[in-house]
Amino acid sequence: MRFNFPKGILYIIMVLTTVTNISKAQEYRIKQHRGNENIAYKWAELSLEATARDTDNFKPRPTITSRYLALVFTAVFDAWSRYDTKAVPVYLDSVQRRPVTEQTLDNKKVAISYAAFRTLSEYYYSDTVLFRSFMKEIGLDPNDRRQDPSTPVGIGNLAAQAVIDARRGDGANQYGEETGPNGQPYFDYTGYKPANSADQSNDVERWQPKYFLDLNGDKFAPGCLTPYWYLVKPISLESADQFRPGPPPSLDSPQLLREVREVVSLQADLTDENKALVEFMRDGPQSVQQAGHWLNFSQQVSKRDQHTLDEDVKMYFYVQMVAMDAFIACWDSKMYYDFARPIALVHKYFGGKLIKAWAGPNKGMVMMDGSKWRPYSPETFLCPPFPSYVSGHSSISGGCAEALKLWTGSDDFGVSVELVAGAMTEPKHLGDTVCLDFPTFTKTAEMAGISRVMGGYHIQSENIEGLTLGRKVARHAWKFYIDHLEGKVD
Numbered sequence: 001m002r003f004n005f006p007k008g009i010l011y012i013i014m015v016l017t018t019v020t021n022i023s024k025a026q027e028y029r030i031k032q033h034r035g036n037e038n039i040a041y042k043w044a045e046l047s048l049e050a051t052a053r054d055t056d057n058f059k060p061r062p063t064i065t066s067r068y069l070a071l072v073f074t075a076v077f078d079a080w081s082r083y084d085t086k087a088v089p090v091y092l093d094s095v096q097r098r099p100v101t102e103q104t105l106d107n108k109k110v111a112i113s114y115a116a117f118r119t120l121s122e123y124y125y126s127d128t129v130l131f132r133s134f135m136k137e138i139g140l141d142p143n144d145r146r147q148d149p150s151t152p153v154g155i156g157n158l159a160a161q162a163v164i165d166a167r168r169g170d171g172a173n174q175y176g177e178e179t180g181p182n183g184q185p186y187f188d189y190t191g192y193k194p195a196n197s198a199d200q201s202n203d204v205e206r207w208q209p210k211y212f213l214d215l216n217g218d219k220f221a222p223g224c225l226t227p228y229w230y231l232v233k234p235i236s237l238e239s240a241d242q243f244r245p246g247p248p249p250s251l252d253s254p255q256l257l258r259e260v261r262e263v264v265s266l267q268a269d270l271t272d273e274n275k276a277l278v279e280f281m282r283d284g285p286q287s288v289q290q291a292g293h294w295l296n297f298s299q300q301v302s303k304r305d306q307h308t309l310d311e312d313v314k315m316y317f318y319v320q321m322v323a324m325d326a327f328i329a330c331w332d333s334k335m336y337y338d339f340a341r342p343i344a345l346v347h348k349y350f351g352g353k354l355i356k357a358w359a360g361p362n363k364g365m366v367m368m369d370g371s372k373w374r375p376y377s378p379e380t381f382l383c384p385p386f387p388s389y390v391s392g393h394s395s396i397s398g399g400c401a402e403a404l405k406l407w408t409g410s411d412d413f414g415v416s417v418e419l420v421a422g423a424m425t426e427p428k429h430l431g432d433t434v435c436l437d438f439p440t441f442t443k444t445a446e447m448a449g450i451s452r453v454m455g456g457y458h459i460q461s462e463n464i465e466g467l468t469l470g471r472k473v474a475r476h477a478w479k480f481y482i483d484h485l486e487g488k489v490d
Contacts, residue, residue, distance in 0.1 A: 032105055032308045039109045039138065040076065040312035041302050043116040044295055046134055047072055050124040052286035057126055059222075060381075062392065063229045063327050064186065066291035067172055068123040070235065070324035071163050072116055077317035077484075079115035079159035080310070083108045083152075086487040090235065091166040092159045095149045107152040108309055113140055114156025122164050123174075171232040192227035195338070204348045205251050206338050207387040213379040222385040230332035234325040236473075236480035240332035243472040245465040248339045248389040251348075259459040260345045266454045267376060268356040268365060272421035272431035278376055278455040279424040280417060280436060281393060281448045290393055291323035294400035297444070300415045301404060318481040319403045326399035326473045330392050330466065339389035342456050343382075346373040362428040375456030378425055383457055391458045394449035394466025395473075401445035402474035411440040445470070 032038060036045075051065050078089035082096070083103045089095075098107070117135050121128045135142040147161070148154035169177055176182070178189040196208035198221035209221045230240045237243075249256035266274075283289070288296065298319050302312050350370025357373045359366045375383050384392070405411045415438045421431030438444040449463040458466075483489050 034306040034308055036299070036303050038302075038307065038309045038312055040112060040309045040316065041299060041307070042134075042138075043076065043113065043120075044073075044299055044312070044316055046131065047116075047120060048288050048292050048295060050120060050127050050130065051288045051292045053127055053130075054124055055287045055289065060287055060289060061186075061225060062289035062291065062396075063226045063232075063331060064172070065289050066320075066324045066327045066396070067167075067232065069291050069295060070320040071123065071167055072119045073313075073316040073320045074235065075115040075119045075160045075163040076112045076313055078162065079111040079152075079156045080108055080313045081484075082155050082159075083111060084310075086485070088484050088487045088489050089159070089162075090484060091162040092155075093162065095155060095158055098150075098155075105309065108313075109138075110140065110152035111156040111159070112309070112313060113138065114144075114153055115159040116156075117142060118157055118160030119163060122160070167233075171228070173228070186226060188224070188227050190228040190231070192224055192335070194224060196344075201344065204344055205340050207340055208344050209385065210341075210343065210382050212382050215380070225384075225386045226331070227335055227386070229328060230335050232328050234328050235321045236477035237325050237329065240328045241336070242476070243329055243469055244333055244336065245390060245469055248337055248459075249461055255461070256345070256459070257349060259461060260342060260349050262460055263342045263453060263456055263458075264346060264350065264355055264357065264370075264373065267358055267456050270358070270365075270376060270454065273434050273436070274454050275376065275421040275425070275431060276419050276434040277436055277447060277451045279421070280419060281451040282377070282424070282455060290396040291320060291327070291400075293448075294319060294323055294396065294404075297400070297413075297415070297438075297441075298404065301408060301413075304414070305408070314481075314485065315404075315407050318407055318477065319400050321481070322399045322403040322470075322474045322477050323396050325477060326395045326470045327392065329469055329473055330390060330395035331386075333390045333465075333469065334387040334392075337389045338387045339462075341383050341388045342459055343373065343375060345459070346456075347371050361426045363426075364429060373456075376425060377455065377457075388458060389462050390466035390469055391449060391452050391462045392466070393452050394445070394458070394463045395470040397445035397448035398467035398470030399474040400470070401441035402471040403477070404441045406474065406478050411442050413438050413441050413444055415444075 047069055054065055074090050078092040081087035081089045082098050117131050120131050132142040144153050145157060146154050147157050173186055173189060176184045180189040194209055195203045195206035198209040198211055201208055211219045211221050214220055298315055353370045354367055355370045356365055357368050358376050361378060416435055418435045420433050422429055449467050452458040453460055453463055
């Protein structure tokens with residue numbers, strides 16, 4: 001039966017309907033826990049704890065943990081998408097969107113929790129007890145493995161399984177499945193061999209392993225970290241070399257001499273604030289690596305803006321996808337150019353010359369022969385064990401900062417941290433307590449990048465090209481994110 005209303009009455013009905021819809025939306029938002037109380041935030045917090053434990057258990061491996069974090073939040077996004085009106089999952093095929101009547105906050109909580117729990121248990125397998133305990137704490141059964149696509153439990157389990165299955169054999173060699181490693185996880189199946197040994201430099205422009213000290217004081221030279229990482233399949237990029245930068249400055253160029261001289265000069269004039277920045281961005285024991293650092297920064301945004309579950313699911317997915325893909329693109333450049341670290345370049349240019357430099361933990365700045373120069377770093381982690389060009393910190397920071405800027409629609413950040421200068425590098429030679437301010441996302445990325453030059457891990461061109469590379473990855477990934485969010489993919 002059709003009713004014909006006068007135009008005035010019809011307009012009133014339309015207005016009332018709109019007001020009712022707005023009220024329901026507002027009510028839905030009011031009912032949600034926000035900021036650090038929403039369940040997506042709590043799973044991010046648990047992911048960071050797992051990453052810190054991974055560092056302690058397996059030593060720093062930023063490439064690997066960036067993939068873990070990205071895949072965890074991809075599974076979370078995929079599970080959540082089945083309770084959204086438009087979003088399309090990345091890997092979860094053949095699971096239909098649930099009816100509007102089922103698109104409730106409670107169903108989303110359950111679905112994303114099972115997705116997070118299953119993927120975290122797969123990737124951070126040594127901490128399964130931690131994840132099981134949290135599931136029980138929030139009233140969910142960690143033993144429930146149902147895969148019924150009409151239930152939130154089933155959708156969460158299916159989303160996790162879809163990600164795990166899709167990424168098996170993606171080039172990361174997580175299960176030792178690539179040809180050659182004999183089943184050893186994360187073994188280098190490309191057969192990379194550095195041009196130089198830790199004891200002899202054959203080509204000063206190429207990367208050289210360096211000796212570290214272990215906790216017992218014994219000397220060892222770590223091999224190159226995941227030299228095959230450029231072969232890992234990205235999520236949003238078409239290929240690892242899609243945005244590969246041009247080459248680093250050559251050994252006989254005035255630019256390289258100028259940039260190496262800058263590294264020496266910056267170290268010689270390190271202030272307490274400089275030292276604190278170097279240490280904060282470098283991290284120490286229980287480090288969450290660069291992807292984790294920016295997940296933590298994302299959480300600061302969530303607390304600041306009082307995000308709902310929906311907002312955090314979307315933000316973490318996009319930012320961590322950018323971090324993973326930026327690492328892959330960065331490693332493409334590192335392994336393609338196989339460029340030397342500043343420590344070798346300083347020795348080359350300033351060997352036999354007297355310079356002011358840091359003498360080591362608790363020894364302060366002294367005049368020394370340039371051949372003895374070293375980064376501002378503890379003996380247990382003298383410098384990153386992989387080629388230098390471009391900077392990983394700059395690439396991931398540039399990318400994630402750009403991602404947060406695009407996602408929030410503003411460059412404003414407004415976070416500060418307080419720490420004691422020297423605490424992680426020279427504990428018997430402490431400086432003042434320093435407050436580091438991060439006013440914008442862009443400035444934060446630039447501070448992360450320049451900290452690597454100050455610390456002696458990179459020259460300036462590696463920082464600048466890294467920031468540029470990361471931003472290109474973020475802008476490219478933005479379209480991928482929007483297409484999945486708005487259902488513009490098959």
